Amino acid sequence: MSQTRRRTRQRDAVAALLQQREDFRTAQQIHADLREAGDDVGLTTVYRCLAAMTESGEVDILLGQDGEARYRACSTGHHHHLVCRSCGFTVEVTAAPVERWARRTAEEHGFSDVTHTVEIIGLCDTCATS
Amino acid sequence: MSQTRRRTRQRDAVAALLQQREDFRTAQQIHADLREAGDDVGLTTVYRCLAAMTESGEVDILLGQDGEARYRACSTGHHHHLVCRSCGFTVEVTAAPVERWARRTAEEHGFSDVTHTVEIIGLCDTCATS
DNA sequence: GCACTACTGAAAATGGTTGTCGTTAGCAGT
DNA sequence: ACTGCTAACGACAACCATTTTCAGTAGTGC
Numbered sequence: 001m002s003q004t005r006r007r008t009r010q011r012d013a014v015a016a017l018l019q020q021r022e023d024f025r026t027a028q029q030i031h032a033d034l035r036e037a038g039d040d041v042g043l044t045t046v047y048r049c050l051a052a053m054t055e056s057g058e059v060d061i062l063l064g065q066d067g068e069a070r071y072r073a074c075s076t077g078h079h080h081h082l083v084c085r086s087c088g089f090t091v092e093v094t095a096a097p098v099e100r101w102a103r104r105t106a107e108e109h110g111f112s113d114v115t116h117t118v119e120i121i122g123l124c125d126t127c128a129t130s
Numbered sequence: 131m132s133q134t135r136r137r138t139r140q141r142d143a144v145a146a147l148l149q150q151r152e153d154f155r156t157a158q159q160i161h162a163d164l165r166e167a168g169d170d171v172g173l174t175t176v177y178r179c180l181a182a183m184t185e186s187g188e189v190d191i192l193l194g195q196d197g198e199a200r201y202r203a204c205s206t207g208h209h210h211h212l213v214c215r216s217c218g219f220t221v222e223v224t225a226a227p228v229e230r231w232a233r234r235t236a237e238e239h240g241f242s243d244v245t246h247t248v249e250i251i252g253l254c255d256t257c258a259t260s
Numbered sequence: 261g262c263a264c265t266a267c268t269g270a271a272a273a274t275g276g277t278t279g280t281c282g283t284t285a286g287c288a289g290t
Numbered sequence: 291a292c293t294g295c296t297a298a299c300g301a302c303a304a305c306c307a308t309t310t311t312c313a314g315t316a317g318t319g320c
Contacts, residue, residue, distance in 0.1 A: 006286045006297055028276080042300035047277065063193055067308080068276065082239055091239050097231050102250050109212055109221050114252030120232050122244030136266055136317050158307075172269035177308065197277080198307065 005052075013039040014049040015058070015073075023088035024062050024070035024081075062119065084124035093120075135182075143169040144179040145188070145203075153218035154192050154200035154211075192249065214254035223250075 013034055018025075025033070031046045041049075050071050053059045060074040062081065075092060078099075082091040098118055106114040143164055148155075155163070161176045171179075180201050183189045190204040192211065205222060208229075212221040228248055236244040 004287070004297080008286070008298065010299070026276090044278080044300055044302090045298075048298080051278095061195075063195065063197070065191075065193065067193070067197060067199075069197075082235060082241060084241070093235055093239075095231055095235070097227050098248070101225060101227050105212060105223055105225070106250055106252050109223075110255035110258075111212060111214070111250070111252035112258050114250055116248070116250045118228075118246070118248050120236055120241070120244055120246045122236050122241035125240035128240075128242045134266080134318065138267065138317070140268070156307085174269055174271095174309085175267080178267085 009039075010041045010045050011049050011052075013037075013041055014046060015053070018053075018059060018071065018073035021072070023090055024072045024083065025088070026068050026070050028068075030071065080118040080120075082120045082122070084127055085121050086123055086127040089124045089126075139169075140171045140175050141179050141182075143167075143171055144176060145183070148183075148189060148201065148203035151202070153220055154202045154213060155218070156198050156200050158198075160201065210248040210250070212250045212252070214257055215251050216253055216257040219254045219256075 014030065017030060017033055017037070017039075027043070027046050027050055030050070031041065031043045034041045034046070050059060053073075054061055054071070057076055058073060059071050060081070062070045062072070062083070064070060070088070072090060079092045079094050080098070082093050084090070095118060098116075102114065102116045106112070144160065147160060147163055147167070147169075157173070157176050157180055160180070161171065161173045164171045164176070180189065183203075184191055184201070187206055188203060189201050190211070192200045192202070192213070194200060200218070202220060209222045209224050210228070212223050214220070225248060228246075232244065232246045236242070
């Protein structure tokens with residue numbers, strides 16, 4: 001019954017890497033980043049850490065159109081993302097009007113227990129000018 | 131140079147099936163549906179038809195969190211979806227306030243050439259009561 | 261009918277992700 | 291510190307949706 005979450009070098013490494021990055025990265029990229037930094041962590045473990053951190057709300061997942069999941073350490077509250085399709089640079093945004101619209105629309109059609117996904121994908125300032 | 135799109139039994143079968151269904155279905159489901167209906171079409175061909183129809187805007191793709199793509203014949207204009215997470219029943223919705231919000235938010239942060247994804251996922255009337 | 265080539269589809273390959281399982285190492289409790 | 295329990299690790303295999311291959315098939319224009 002004592003589901004104690006243990007602190008390990010690997011978990012710390014993954015968490016630390018995500019903290020110092022502000023873009024969305026794939027599990028494989030994170031794995032490579034860690035290896036490059038000398039913090040060798042098994043790919044399987046990277047996936048497990050990310051899954052655990054996702055469940056506890058520490059990271060957000062974004063499923064790209066190429067079928068690859070991207071991860072990022074985000075603020076804990078409800079928010080959405082404005083993502084650069086070229087470099088992955090991400091801005092967290094809140095969207096009160098969207099929340100209202102989603103709730104009302106769902107109600108109108110008799111839907112309950114609703115969640116929603118809202119992402120804006122574009123080119124950031126730097127990528128557009130280069 | 132004569133890139134004529136040929137009309138085949140298989141393409142017709144896939145198109146017809148999608149027309150008479152109003153929910154999002156996976157490629158594998160569509161393949162099974164066709165087989166069951168007696169219209170045997172290779173899985174590879176199903177994928178190819180769906181890709182072609184997606185490109186020409188005849189069908190919309192929805193990438194679920196389980197990493198499976200779902201397809202549906204939709205109206206051609208810009209719209210979003212209200213999807214039942216249990217049965218896949220889908221309502222097309224328009225979202226003028228969301229469009230405005232997305233455009234303004236992107237501008238504020240210097241993003242250009244933006245698109246967005248907006249989906250509402252919930253339980254439809256029938257699934258909620260059963 | 262004929263030629264041209266897009267289309268088909270079975271089988272194999274791809275590639276991200278998850279399961280397996282023997283080993284390693286936190287974290288009590290002593 | 292020492293020990294036992296068991297969560298966590300990680301190399302590897304398995305999984306599974308999707309894509310590629312390639313030889314055979316069948317629309318389409320002439």
